[in-house]
Amino acid sequence: MFKKIDCVMIRVDDVAAAEKFYSEVFGLKPLWREARSVGMRLAETDAEIVLHNNADIPNKVEVHYLVSDVVMAVKTYAGKGCRVFVQPFEVLIGRCAVIQDPFGTTICLLDQTSGKRPHYIGEVP
Structure with missing residues (x-):
């Protein structure tokens, strides 16, 4: 059974550049960071936008x-x-x-x- 949206996965080529853009343009703040991904906080929910560069994860969003x-x-x-x-x-x-x-x-x-x-x-x- 679905309970809620946990995250929205967005595949990008350059995680650092995407983090900077999503912070500056959309006002999101990083929650956590790994070598190939970063979780970005949405203001009014605990769901996250996850920017990543893992080619094994589909990129249709x-x-x-x-x-x-x-x-x-x-x-x-x-x-x-x-x-x-x-x-x-x-x-x-x-x-x-x-x-x-x-x-x-x-x-x-x-x-x-x-x-x-x-x-x-x-x-x-």
């Missing part, structure tokens, strides 16, 4: 990160070296956009500027 304002986040991150794949667009709860970091990782951004999921969309029993 698609995670939606909650931000306060997608439009502002896209502007900020584009100005700091990210490529915009999909400009902000409306979704039921707010806006979404897709960017790519300099290491080739696709990053989906989501905000709740329209509010949380409406109550009429029921929980799955």
Whole structure:
């Protein structure tokens, strides 16, 4: 049974460069470090982003990160070296956009500027 998200694994060529970028651009802080990986703290959860260079771990990553304002986040991150794949667009709860970091990782951004999921969309029993 799934209990929670433990971590998001992101394969990069240069762990030190990725750690620096994720710290400076996304505001993440390192929790732990090994020879080929570093665990980065997410502010409002105990889940981690793990940057690594282990070719045996698959590199397909698609995670939606909650931000306060997608439009502002896209502007900020584009100005700091990210490529915009999909400009902000409306979704039921707010806006979404897709960017790519300099290491080739696709990053989906989501905000709740329209509010949380409406109550009429029921929980799955």
